[in-house]
Amino acid sequence: MNRFGKNFRLHIFGESHGPSVGITIDGVLPGIPLSAQDFTDDINRRRGGMAAGTTSRKEDDLPVFLSGIFNGYTTGAPLTIVFENNDIRSKDYDQIRQVPRPGHADFVAGKKFTGYQDYRGGGHFSGRLTLCLVAAGVVARKLMHTYQAGKNITCEAVLLEAGGMRDTEAGIQKALDMGDSVGGLVECRVQGLPVGLGEPFFDSLESVISHAVFSIPAIRGIEFGTGFAAAGMTGSAHNDVYLDETGRTATNHSGGISGGISNGNELVFRVAVKPTSSTPREQLTFNPATGEREAIQVKGRHDLCIALRVPVVLESVTNCVLADMLIEYQAYHL
């Protein structure tokens, strides 16, 4: 399903080498001022053209508003934003028809869509669609800040490690030196949340955030608060002691969530990002046409460390989740 969200509803579409990628957002409050300039910073953070270790594909990434904006404000009707694909070099991908690239969706796409998938540049599976998530995040943040309960919320994600190193520049340099791609670790922190976001069981805050987060390609794990380390702790060490009637706690092992609900402390979670599948190194794969294994070198322009571009996308999907929940919160708090 190309949809996410109950109240703030995202619907993405598009392919890497089709005419455009885009998103329709339904459930936007009317009266939010919105212009192309609002998207510039986050889109630039996502674009990697200048940084070492990022793809050389150059796109303007200018948002084009097809609907839902009038005289510079959201109208309350569905908001559709598209980004044109201009810098396409589809011939790099002719090979994919023959042999699936290791680590990519080529193989499963062919099976799931019975051979009719657009295979160029990963088609609909391309990381290029994260541009739509970033656009949604911009709208989500603005919407969130229009609510009294959301106006102080800030969400920030940073790259903690790259290539296994805390010094992330060194991690990227290692990748460049090795001529190989590397993974990374990204942490997201949200401040200013009201108590009460999330639901018991199925729509716990962790459930919904992780649902959104795993829609970002290359994410392999998520942990909240102390996370995996909690498995080795005792209860008396792990429990966060309440300090006052606001719910502030002395420690934050729970990462700001109790019983699936935001508890008013800082929301903290980390995600593991796998190394970019498109490593420059030659790799083995299986060629169904010949029935033989063969070595391939993946063409196309790719990031050596996709984790470099994850923070802004992670913030974006998190803001989408929070905006969605704040709309609900508003409805149930008279």
Next chain:
Amino acid sequence: MNRFGKNFRLHIFGESHGPSVGITIDGVLPGIPLSAQDFTDDINRRRGGMAAGTTSRKEDDLPVFLSGIFNGYTTGAPLTIVFENNDIRSKDYDQIRQVPRPGHADFVAGKKFTGYQDYRGGGHFSGRLTLCLVAAGVVARKLMHTYQAGKNITCEAVLLEAGGMRDTEAGIQKALDMGDSVGGLVECRVQGLPVGLGEPFFDSLESVISHAVFSIPAIRGIEFGTGFAAAGMTGSAHNDVYLDETGRTATNHSGGISGGISNGNELVFRVAVKPTSSTPREQLTFNPATGEREAIQVKGRHDLCIALRVPVVLESVTNCVLADMLIEYQAYHL
């Protein structure tokens, strides 16, 4: 929202110390033979009455069918199963009204539900509702096996670590010796999946599984395949090489998922379980009535290592996800 699933739809209800906990499952195929006996094994695995380190609460946990069964078979109409609560000692929980237990949902429940929550034994937040998830898992597994594409699917979860030790019995003994609760690590493996379960982006297989998994209380993290370790790997080491036209790979760092879609290899994921919040040790908390911090000892009957009971619940929610996706799969594969 108390609902999970698009086609195989779960709706849970109930409180720890109310008359019962229960679940309505909609979207069940007619004609599946179903009796109380079918639930015995999984319910016994979830019950902890006999094992060291598990709660002394004794419940019969007999499924009562309110609807959807006729002459021993599912009818295709909504299937409602309830479990009565008999062994209730609510007076243990009078204290909760005054002071929220550290690590529990007491504080957030009070805020979210503005003081009207059933606070006895955690109310609707109680782990007792996982009994309903286990019941759903039994039905899901049976449904899954009625489909050609699902008949060979097996799902198994095991406790890998308790109290930070690979020897889990030693880990539990450590907890008993310390008089404290401990966490654990659980791994789930699924074999026999067809290629093609999951959707690009929002309903990736990881998204939907993690959504379900974080509905289980006490889960703090999830990782697929190599997971967090992938963040420190290179692409050429992490990529799984295809060996033949079935998509079988030489390694399984991806844990059986490519581009959010099952790739036909074993599905593997691990979850971190925090130590039970109700440690026997005395703990500090804040008493809003007095405006002072105070030491409490949590009453009630609790597990020292809730991770002991997680494997069957983890299997159950996984089977629910897979059944749901197989129904969809069936619709799109003519």
Next chain:
Amino acid sequence: MNRFGKNFRLHIFGESHGPSVGITIDGVLPGIPLSAQDFTDDINRRRGGMAAGTTSRKEDDLPVFLSGIFNGYTTGAPLTIVFENNDIRSKDYDQIRQVPRPGHADFVAGKKFTGYQDYRGGGHFSGRLTLCLVAAGVVARKLMHTYQAGKNITCEAVLLEAGGMRDTEAGIQKALDMGDSVGGLVECRVQGLPVGLGEPFFDSLESVISHAVFSIPAIRGIEFGTGFAAAGMTGSAHNDVYLDETGRTATNHSGGISGGISNGNELVFRVAVKPTSSTPREQLTFNPATGEREAIQVKGRHDLCIALRVPVVLESVTNCVLADMLIEYQAYHL
């Protein structure tokens, strides 16, 4: 799908001759006082035991709360209400296994559920499940009245015609005299709605109301405002002229809805109710076992004019729709 509603979510279950019928309502505000007495009036209106032309089946129809109520107030957790089935005479229905009753769901149920359906008394298709809708309507009305925007809303449905006669008592007497069942016409009027309920296109107020209304068995048509008569009018006669800035109009041909959205005038719609399928008269049907047509007399206890019992059910589903929309309204009106 056994579910209705986006925010105020209904999930029904049960069969006519199973242990009970019931409903889980999710999305209920905490703090609404609720007791069995609150349901008495509406349940009595729905029950037909005393009136001429209604079924002689006698049920206590006492609501049993399985979850979501604590100390007399809703908790905010899922609210489950069941009604036990006591006065069951299943042997009346043995015949159905052989020959489908004309006008009933017996035939389609057998096909859809491939022979596994509970056929006794119509099983899950029974009008007895409207008891659950009535219960939901009680909760919806209370919830609606807790909102500022909903506190003045009143919804009233009346039987306009029975057996084709404006004098409905005469219409019922006609049915008794003929020994046949008759249909009826029911009108529903809602006052006090705010402007703005409903959405453009897919979730127009008419769309959502009609969706709910056609879930009531025996409804064959619905019209809003002037309805079918509008097809023969001119635009200048049909358009409602605005009289002031509140949107009050001189006429109400539109029935209180413009562009799919409530316009602040009285909401008016009518539904056609078919004659009860279980007429006392002998009828022809086809016996698949013998391959022959045969005459049957439908046993069981039935209403001669089911339309008598429709008004309270119609009010109930309407109140459920309005409560659902008011929750949404609250979220989008700061």
Next chain:
Amino acid sequence: MNRFGKNFRLHIFGESHGPSVGITIDGVLPGIPLSAQDFTDDINRRRGGMAAGTTSRKEDDLPVFLSGIFNGYTTGAPLTIVFENNDIRSKDYDQIRQVPRPGHADFVAGKKFTGYQDYRGGGHFSGRLTLCLVAAGVVARKLMHTYQAGKNITCEAVLLEAGGMRDTEAGIQKALDMGDSVGGLVECRVQGLPVGLGEPFFDSLESVISHAVFSIPAIRGIEFGTGFAAAGMTGSAHNDVYLDETGRTATNHSGGISGGISNGNELVFRVAVKPTSSTPREQLTFNPATGEREAIQVKGRHDLCIALRVPVVLESVTNCVLADMLIEYQAYHL
């Protein structure tokens, strides 16, 4: 919500005088051949440029595929189709800002979207968005015909009456002569349906069809089979007698639906279409700026009898409903 459908999911967007109107369809089977030519006939039926009594707005109405098509076939990824708006005369609508047009959504849109709505040509409420529904109908019909159970399904809607006259040309001429708009009556018939589409209660076939149908602007009522006339009939006259084991009935008062489920007979329903709100005649309305009532003449180019354009839209939404249900049907019939 701008969404309709569970499996075959529609999401519309756009405004009458914005850059375009469009639709994203998710849940499309891969491998369906699709080209702009496939849309020509239905789009031409919907366009009214040539017929007397229809708008003089001239648009090319060429579908532009933004995603989901590759090499002439659907890919299985979200399918986005847009139609550019070229022949726009927005100045006709400056007046709307001041005074709401009777019968239109202007007033409610202003209230619901707190003054931020795009008011030009009705904005998002415009009938121009039915072009997107027609496009969806084309895809739905093709998808439906790829299934064994759907390949013989045909859906046809015709204008039964215009201006209150069975001779519809005379009805239109009457409108032209009067210089006023008129309403109409449209009937839809579907043949070849399998037994079993629809669900008990909330997603009855009538519920889902009426939900879709009332998303078409100007529809004021719907009736199935004998419809409102059934309210005046007796049960023995109304019940349809089964003739054989296929469920074929001697009469079809039920319009092909029993218990909310398709029974294999012809599906028949009728809708009432109100007269076009934009009558050429001068009308009274209220001017909030002056606080006075005033006479206005609605500018813009409009149909005298919008019912002329309804049949193809009615077929389209019906085909969307059926395609959606057939996907489900396929999943539950092994």
